[in-house]
Amino acid sequence: MTTVGILGGGQLGRMLALAGYPLGLRFRFLEPAADAPAGHMAEHTRAGYDDPATLDAFAAGLDLISYEFENVPVAAARQLAARVPVYPPPQALEAAQDRVAEKSFFQSLGIATPPFAAVGTPAELDAALVRIGLPAVLKTRRLGYDGKGQFVLRAREDAAAAWATLGGSPLILEGFVRFARELSIVAARGRDGAIACYPLAENYHRDGILRLSLAPAPGGTPALQAAAERIATQALEALDYVGVLAIELFQVEEPASAAPALLVNEMAPRVHNSGHWTIEGAETSQFEQHLRAVLGLPLGSAAARGHAAMVNLIGAWPDPAAVLAVPGAHLHLYGKAPRAGRKLGHITVRADSPAALEAPLQAILALVAASEQG
């Protein structure tokens, strides 16, 4: 019986366990929160990630350790890796935890990113604004997620307020890219180096939080998919990565040519919200794929099964009976208590054609919008 340890016990961990039980796996989660989504259906060690003795006790008897959020302390991952195989490799955590290191990593591979500059002082912020121009986004280099720790600058005069809000942490100023749309690619690399890439998803955010993913991305071309897969493959190989990696992309229209270009926004060294559609919409879900990869099992097919839309449930959820009455709708609740701005679940709608997806998706979007107002 193989037991997998997971650092973090949120919904991503929960969905990893749901995908892993059919493979005969057992799970143990390390998560400080008492009422963690993954704790409802697996062994739960309630503790943080900083105490070496806790980490040793957690690792005892585990066959493998992975993680479900990217802000695991790298030191903890390295300590665990000395006892038990840890995948994805800690160097991927390190590259993903610092927005400057992350963008520098992609640029070192010749992959385009939005313009950026590290900012440590008000003077550096002023200099960066001159170089990068406006509008721009000032972000903390570390620990930002779902739009937290960000300040949009639209005029030079915003610099003081931005600094007042975020100054004190190491920061990054990013050029505000006029993108045509946001895409993401979820890809996996096995222990043997095999790579499988899912079709691109098109993502819609509001207030910095993912609201809707459409997959395969509407209007995607083989050339666009190939461009995204080249980026994913380069990153996976450069990091000697094992597991699922998600890369968020901006698609921009190049003025000088007809070809669309992709810029890397950021990566997540884990299963990703924009890949939840794969549970019903792909031959192999991203959760099973991650487990296959880290366990050294063959990767599954990443091909789409029809067309899917994933709608996040933020702060509230609609009546399950109404959701389940919509043809092709699949409800995923995470067992979390409602709280404003919190990801409580998602709904995936799947159909055999984009046209057949339209009506049920509109029905779900209306239910979700009503629940958010109610």
Place this chain on the structure above:
Amino acid sequence: MTTVGILGGGQLGRMLALAGYPLGLRFRFLEPAADAPAGHMAEHTRAGYDDPATLDAFAAGLDLISYEFENVPVAAARQLAARVPVYPPPQALEAAQDRVAEKSFFQSLGIATPPFAAVGTPAELDAALVRIGLPAVLKTRRLGYDGKGQFVLRAREDAAAAWATLGGSPLILEGFVRFARELSIVAARGRDGAIACYPLAENYHRDGILRLSLAPAPGGTPALQAAAERIATQALEALDYVGVLAIELFQVEEPASAAPALLVNEMAPRVHNSGHWTIEGAETSQFEQHLRAVLGLPLGSAAARGHAAMVNLIGAWPDPAAVLAVPGAHLHLYGKAPRAGRKLGHITVRADSPAALEAPLQAILALVAASEQG
């Protein structure tokens, strides 16, 4: 938070929980075995079904109770139903637990079954053999499953040996039907009376244990499906049933006409092994469908998604890496220790056409056969 209690903690319970967590449900299992498949990922009350105080304690705080095996004592189900809604209704348990009551139930609806007679004494066995003819099968009326508690009689002289083996329990003699093939239909009825029927599955048994299901059943016609759905609908309505019901059928060629006829072999008032293919092969799995039904949620579509074959893993399982390398193969292990004759898991192979299913199914059958010999 809705908490569902399940009587029994085997693989069917485990798969119910795996389907129910995404609906935001919690689970509590009542199961005497220590290392139960469902106990790995849900609350597990380790006790039997006969002690009223245990049943009361188990029911406390539950919103609903269902069961995952049909040999739950009816008295236990009735005691629980006085406190908490119990679905499917205890009268369905009662009808399914006694092979004579079960066949009489179908005959009372005008639905054909193989010829049968209740047998309580050697003289009754002799009389039944005269009436029903040879070959015939003597079975215990209660508690038989997977071919256990059965004796095939091929000659009148076998009667003594059959009686010696099974005599003492209430018995049934069933005529040995020369069927063209074995089919099953899995159907669900909601609290509101809505009914959804899955496509027929074709089933292959060996040593009395299901080995392989193909769904939708190859060569099935709309008329055959409609005939099976009429049987399922009559049974569901007559029992005022709520939940998933499986009915095993024999398809026989009527000599007098071109139309194939269906005889009911038996029913199971629960999710069923011949419906496991629905996890990947149908829009809604039988496990989610059962939970939708008993919770009073709308039933999901029972339509097939392509073509599926489900292969049981009996007593052993092949190397997971070899299984997962087969395109379209999905592994389901139940977390059970290997033992001869024990259902340890299943593999579903899914493809978009029967032709595309052929090669991966043959590959899986070869792996499974080798594992059984090794």
